[in-house]
Amino acid sequence: GDSVTQMEGPVTLSEEACLTINCTYTATGYPSLFWYVQYPGEGLQLLLKATKADDKGSNKGFEATYRKETTSFHLEKGSVQVSDSAVYFCALSDRPDSNYQLIWGAGTKLIIKP
């Protein structure tokens, strides 16, 4: 079945460092891909998404490119801030119908030190 694999955390970086969180997937067809962020004690928020190959999603300085050839959707940011500390989840949807849940990666905790 479909699945999402994320790099294990925690990932600890210093402020202003470059960030990459790897995400690869297996799916039949052409899924939509998402990154969600969960700040401490809160629910999840959509960070960015891409719905077809070569699309680049971007938001708040983060970006991820839908790579069909490598089945990847790595999250990147050029200069992280302490406020970016959170848990990041990669997810996919292989059905356009809204009545199906997303398929989730395990999440990667990001810790940014000042």
Add this chain to the structure above:
Amino acid sequence: GAVVSQHPSRVICKSGTSVKIECRSLDFQATTMFWYRQFPKQSLMLMATSNEGSKATYEQGVEKDKFLINHASLTLSTLTVTSAHPEDSSFYICSARDSGRVGTEAFFGQGTRLTVV
């Protein structure tokens, strides 16, 4: 953008009592909502799929008599933890997708931190 409101955000209850958590879609209709449980430092575990006007679909290992789900309207689903015990303490999150649109992301409630003492 679409908003899902979950209430309460925190609740402390005594063992043996029941707790109801509400999940509302504020500006869209959702024929299906999802209830997740999240253990510390772990990912989301889908508990059940809530279907408007019909019975919920529970994941394997989730007790349907303990976690009662009611989806009474296109904008409201409730999760009731019955006869709560300390091991039910967890972070519960609901999500919904807009039934009227294709290919949209899921929107999440703020989550409910349940502590059973």
